[in-house]
Amino acid sequence: MPERVDPHTAVTRELLVRYLDAWTPAVLRSPRGATYVEAGSADFAASALRVFGEFADRLAGHSLDVVLLCTGALREPDIPPGLSLRSVDDPADLTVAGPVLAHLDVLAGTLDEPAVWRLVTALGPGRAREVLVTLPPATTAEVAGHRTRLREAGLPCAVTVELADDAGHTQLLLFATDSDKHLTTFKNELWAADEFAGIRYRDPHDPEHTMIDISLNPQLLPLRRVLLDELARRGTRTVADLQRHTLHETIYRPTDTIDVLTVAATAGAITREPPKGRMSPRTVVRKP
Template sequence: MADPHTAVLREVLVRYLDAWTPSVLRSHRRATYVEAGRDDSAALRVFGEFADRLAGHELDVVLLSAGTTPAETPPGLSVRAVDDPADLTVTGPVLAHVDATEGGVLDEPAAWRLVDSLPPGKGREVLLALPPATEEDVRAHRVWLRDAGLAYAVTVELADDDGNSRLLLFATGSDKHLTTFKNELWAADEFAGIRYRDPRDAEHALVDISLTPQLLPLRRVLLDELARRGSCTVADLQRHTLHETIYRPADTIGVLTAAASAGAISREPAKGRLTPKTVVRSVT
């Protein structure tokens, strides 16, 4: 049985593929999925569920360092194995899943070379499982990704009760896809003792995996950001939540509503439900 870290990573991948696959099939005649994980069967099962939608499209599945390819694949699904990442060629939008943790298909330097080799474009996305990283390492990862043209990213640690962790990193050129990934991240089932942690959180708080997660780490981030700005719209802080935290834009509303009720911030208009256009101000 897979360890809990791997189980969570696999479920997050499957959930995102359930959203990514119909999206690229609607918009493009050809797309590529690159698998460099420990098990390609989960992704292939997802693609099999969309066999009826593959007609008239071509979904190219590339298995890195795989020994064999499946004997049967749905029509419209092309599966091939590539031993050397340098030989990788892709067409159309691409999602690459790479496990660069101990015992994975690629080591971490090779994983970053693969990311750098993917063709530019808004449709390029990567989902990486990496060894534990310091805050400085995470900052360097995000700089690398921005330089590679992947402007939007989320980095989240998967930590167990014994202090073991892995870093999950998703990067994309699409705000919309980043929001989708975060929704799936929090919708995953909780596996024995695995919790999320934002590697950039100064308090290193552990948060249970839940559709309604504990929001104290987000509250600290948003109140600090609001104090820095003085005032801004709720939409501004929703964008900050999306781009700079492990949380979803929708979580911003709950934090700001509670903060306004507690007198920690002021708002205009003073009453009614918060909307993206509501202006909030720091009171410190």
């Protein structure tokens, strides 16, 4: 009988695979080559290699370096031309080139949290560096501290989301990059993932701790509260301003901002200029 996979792990692995499907063809265009670092488990490494194998035709003439950091060797992996695979036991010996995506899993036990943050600090400087990190549950203050570390490492575009099951067991998932575009891509995959065994999302910054089903059309009440609070603090804002706030400060997508503001304007919770027509990034909104 196959071993039961922890649903938190299943969701994280699907998110990684989904994001790699978008990341791989993009970074293969880099003349410097690219690097993927796996510091979690051999299962995650095998999943990543399967994704890379789907792009075998594009790997020819390019360079993609896969580094297994403290994960051990895989069983006879099939390595297509253009892809290299190596193991590194000491994080201090890690070298990378070109765009980098690193999956760092504290809960897998291969690296402790201080070692993970040292790696984030080392990997962050440079162009097109990204990390996907799994951490234990954290307080709001601790999450804010994580975000500060990421900004200091040169990774200002980030999302932190709690994966919570029906029994209340949670893990903190963190994705960080220096690109708004790549953050948007990851968030799109976040909501496109399949739901596993009752796993739901929770925004660590949400004071109501609302549990949200994984869905392409998620519940938007927490985002409504955030945007109305932002308008109360800042006054008049454009829709583009609020879309940036959604992207950087919530677990939602910029496109969700339009849906929330359209409903809020219809209900009279906000006013808009121009008062009619399709709401666009240039539309100006305020609380009445």
